[in-house]
Amino acid sequence: MDIDILKEYIPLYKEALILTLKIGWQGIFLSLILGLIGAAILHFKVPVLKTITGIYIEIFRNTPLLVQLFFIYFALPKVGIQITAETCGVLGLGLLGGAYMIETFRSGLESIPTIQTESALSLGMTNGQTFYHVILPQAVSVSVPGLLANVIFLLKETSVFSTISLMDLMFTAKDLIGMYAKTIECLFLLVVFYLIMLLPVSLLGAIIERRARYGQFGD
Amino acid sequence: MKNTFVKRLTSGLLVTGLLAASLTGCGGASDKAAGDDTTAQAAGSNAGYRTLDEIKESGTINIGVFSDKSPFGYVDENGEYAGYDVYFAERIGEDLGVDINYVSTEAANRIEYLQTGKVDIILANFTVTEERAQEVDFALPYMNVALGVVSPDDAVVESLDDLGADDEVIVISGTTAETYLTKNYPDIKLQKYDAYAEAKTAFENGNGVAWANDNTEVIAFAIENEGYTVGIPSLGDQDTIAPAVTKGNETLLTWLNDEIKTLGGEQFFHADYEETLLDTYGADYEDELVVEQ
Numbered sequence A: 001m002d003i004d005i006l007k008e009y010i011p012l013y014k015e016a017l018i019l020t021l022k023i024g025w026q027g028i029f030l031s032l033i034l035g036l037i038g039a040a041i042l043h044f045k046v047p048v049l050k051t052i053t054g055i056y057i058e059i060f061r062n063t064p065l066l067v068q069l070f071f072i073y074f075a076l077p078k079v080g081i082q083i084t085a086e087t088c089g090v091l092g093l094g095l096l097g098g099a100y101m102i103e104t105f106r107s108g109l110e111s112i113p114t115i116q117t118e119s120a121l122s123l124g125m126t127n128g129q130t131f132y133h134v135i136l137p138q139a140v141s142v143s144v145p146g147l148l149a150n151v152i153f154l155l156k157e158t159s160v161f162s163t164i165s166l167m168d169l170m171f172t173a174k175d176l177i178g179m180y181a182k183t184i185e186c187l188f189l190l191v192v193f194y195l196i197m198l199l200p201v202s203l204l205g206a207i208i209e210r211r212a213r214y215g216q217f218g219d
Numbered sequence B: 001m002k003n004t005f006v007k008r009l010t011s012g013l014l015v016t017g018l019l020a021a022s023l024t025g026c027g028g029a030s031d032k033a034a035g036d037d038t039t040a041q042a043a044g045s046n047a048g049y050r051t052l053d054e055i056k057e058s059g060t061i062n063i064g065v066f067s068d069k070s071p072f073g074y075v076d077e078n079g080e081y082a083g084y085d086v087y088f089a090e091r092i093g094e095d096l097g098v099d100i101n102y103v104s105t106e107a108a109n110r111i112e113y114l115q116t117g118k119v120d121i122i123l124a125n126f127t128v129t130e131e132r133a134q135e136v137d138f139a140l141p142y143m144n145v146a147l148g149v150v151s152p153d154d155a156v157v158e159s160l161d162d163l164g165a166d167d168e169v170i171v172i173s174g175t176t177a178e179t180y181l182t183k184n185y186p187d188i189k190l191q192k193y194d195a196y197a198e199a200k201t202a203f204e205n206g207n208g209v210a211w212a213n214d215n216t217e218v219i220a221f222a223i224e225n226e227g228y229t230v231g232i233p234s235l236g237d238q239d240t241i242a243p244a245v246t247k248g249n250e251t252l253l254t255w256l257n258d259e260i261k262t263l264g265g266e267q268f269f270h271a272d273y274e275e276t277l278l279d280t281y282g283a284d285y286e287d288e289l290v291v292e293q
Helices: A002-042 A047-061 A065-079 A085-110 A114-122 A127-164 A169-181 A184-215 B002-015 B019-042 B052-058 B084-096 B107-115 B176-183 B196-204 B215-224 B250-265 B268-276 B282-287
Strands: B060-065 B073-075 B099-104 B135-137 B143-152 B169-170 B189-193 B210-214 B228-241 B243-244
Touching: A002 A047, A002 A085, A002 A127, A002 A184, A047 A085, A065 A127, A065 B196, A085 A127, A114 A127, A127 A169, A127 A184, A169 A184, A169 B107, A169 B176, B002 B189, B052 B060, B052 B250, B060 B084, B060 B107, B060 B135, B073 B084, B084 B099, B084 B250, B084 B268, B107 B135, B107 B243, B143 B176, B143 B215, B143 B282, B169 B176, B169 B196, B176 B189, B176 B210, B176 B228, B189 B196, B196 B210, B210 B215, B215 B228, B243 B250, B250 B268, B268 B282
Parallel strands: B060 B099, B169 B189, B169 B210
Antiparallel strands: B135 B243, B143 B210, B143 B228
């Protein structure tokens, strides 16, 4: 392995890391919002919206991100909707992640026994208060491990962005190999940079998990 | 090569203690898999490639071609590989007396496929460049090529100096167009795709102001698609296209060179042009494109 080449490539990988994180976090933020809204809709069994949410989940969980990106980026312009590559990346990640997040939040909500709701209501709390102060905190605490798994999954899914010309980590590595054929260096940096991106997320996740679960388990 | 790779990998790992456990596991596993692979493919092969005799003995040659670059290497309506490169590949198979296993490649992984022994020959419109010649061995050329830039009729790009700061030029990752623009026009924003089909669709969708590629490819695109003009028909140096083999595969290289010389005697590549390229380019480009030894 040639150290000079590593040094030469590191700035390019840094740039790719920043782009990956930028799109990744925007997509994850979008997916969390979608997840909360969708889970609330399913929890309160809102008519019509409930069915739409169900269809959305099935479509996006059962098609690969690659296919979704292809559709958003290459097919929509054919009907006159032009979207930049970055927006497309955020949308694709957000929509895919949203479907997973809804299910994770929902499993959290459903894990809270109905006796909690009944007790809160009998104490005179309104429906809204019950949901916000009693159900949601416990549900989020149960969902945390699943949510973190989703976050890491979504950050890794960014590796298919090359099809829509986004210079993410994976594409940067492939591109450099194609141009200069320094395979070992490029792949080594690729692994290192993915770890740089994801290890802190895992560690941070462990801390958040302990915090979030303190309310529920006191430990 | 495998061994030094593992050695280097492990020495690098000592520095990053955290990665050590996961990566040595990885290196070991891939090493084993590669070992299995070579035994399955060709008994006792040299580092990553098969010699001429080994290919003949196995009865099959693996040739890397494009599957989406009409009219050079593509899959036709019957699902068969066809095109200028494939026409030549067929002849190689015939003269070697072996079956051909076509392996579809993308521009960016052509060198990889040779280095890892996934293919014996790359016949995927591979332009000869200095950088590539350090990684693979090129045989004698069979075609000429330069770079070209195509753009829509209503905004023809005739010089790269005219491009605005926000204008993006579409290129395909791993092509000479990408390397040339990166080196000579570092300020031009490039929109990179990893396959021809995607670059084409993106260009048709209006995602970039122009598309830079081999001039053969952009000329073909402008002829086949209404509303596009090749504003810059020739950019940079005239290059040649040649078959490539894994670095050090002398026997196969020598055979290929002899084959290309023999074929030159019968004007094979002119026949190839007339069979595969005439419909697209007409007779005007024949002498410009074809190289015979």
